[in-house]
Amino acid sequence: MMAKAYLIDGRIIFDPEGSKLSRVVPAGINDIVPLNTPASRCFELLIIRQPEIISQQAMLDFVWGQKGAFVSANTLYQNISLLRKALKALELNNPVKTVSKKGFCLDSSLQISTIDTDTFLPSSHQGKNNNPMVPTYSFIESFIQPRTAIILLSLFSIFLIGYIYFSLQRHNAHQRFFDRYTHFTQSNGCDIFKPIADKATGRYLQYTQSHIINCPDKGSVYLSMPNGKTQVTMVICNKRIGQPEVKCRSFNQLREDENE
Template identity: 30%
Template sequence: MYWIINENIEFRPGIKKLTSAHNPEVNVTLTTPASRCLLLLLEASPNVVLQQDFFKKVWEEEGMLVPANTLYQNISIVRRGLRAVGETDQKLIATIPRKGFQIDGGVKIAIEEEIVQPTPTSIHIINNDVQNMIPGIFDPTDEHIHHELHPASAVVPKKIPVTCNEKFRSWQISALVIVISFLAGFFSTNAIWNMNKESAFFDSYTLVESDNGCHFHTKDDSHSSNTPYLKYKSLILDSGLNCKNYPWVYFPTSLTSPTLTALVCRHEYTTKSSPGCISLYITGVNDDN
């Protein structure tokens, strides 16, 4: 199931992707919280989604407590994605002051289901003997069919017996083809895998310490001995992070960046293909510098 917005934007919540209905090459992948926010808006349309509903269903049910600014930032991500894919400046998400957000009244919304075409079934008759054909399709007692299949001048071919050596040779050829196909597929897949394999992004992050169940990984972007690590750690913990549900924390340190962006995960990022991460944004972290 996927959503169609204004007849020119497709939203597939399962893969968190916005795609142009007219040009599939134009697409945007949303963050997990942003995708959940958009899904809530579409499901509730044309009604308003209250701010507390966003906090509860997007973050609190995942064990996170986040500031109001995090909600605004994710709504902004959704708006930018819709504008980029829809190639329009039309307002698609309306802000209801002191209440929440809703899909704008002029926006058309539809739900579509993926249609899987069934594979056609073919029936092949491989026996020339009419007696072995499928009953009900050909009746060998029918005089017209009998004469069509066995005219007086027709020559009935004789069956040529197949020797054991020929059967064995045929089996050898089939087995050889199967082995060659398997090896070709194996080496092709392995080559493609190695070409596309990249080192994990968070390999450059270092485990600094483990505190109360949280494992803090960071990358020093400050290029200074006066690292803001302790300050950033305190801001992350004060956001309401639940170390039991999200024990793996990754964030860079910088003395000049006005925003702290942290990735908090259920599993270690380098050891799991699906670590279950969500993003945490904190602004104004270096306003006092």
């Protein structure tokens, strides 16, 4: 089974198993933010059920399991506060919402997709990261002794339906993020895309004309050049995202100027 992580707004990676947040390509120690286990579990549940409102009790049960009945609400709020501080440190401001008398939810505008770390390995212009995050899922194991075959069949059916539902939700979230890109040119046989919201097409054309961009035959490159920053993010894929068996890698570079 491939290792899984979450890509948030195309720039932050959440590693549930490692209990940490980081930029796609960390430039320094401040770009990797550790989480304690309860805060990490809170964030994982918020992601899984985005944008649903999660009750306080449901959060306690997911994070602490059977011990949740003995954990105070104050402890839960402290961990939510720690999670918010960690997200703010990576410029994700207030994505965790408190809904009065109902619980918590994750901002629906946050674009989240599941990535396979075996094929989506962040790299910088200086070389590949030799220590990629390899998150895995954590499950609370329980053993039951069903009385009848009907109970077993019912439990299996619920699990299967839930697995299919969440798999489709994660896949659709990944697709929706890259739906916000538009094709604007070709270079060395590659289809080049940029964010629809970024109107500075000239800046992207200048970059593609002055840099050699290599990608697989008939591949696609998704460029992101945030205004006011020298960082260029490239997601290079063997085909267009959305097609079967697409495989991608992420690269970061620094451009020398900010000329539009």
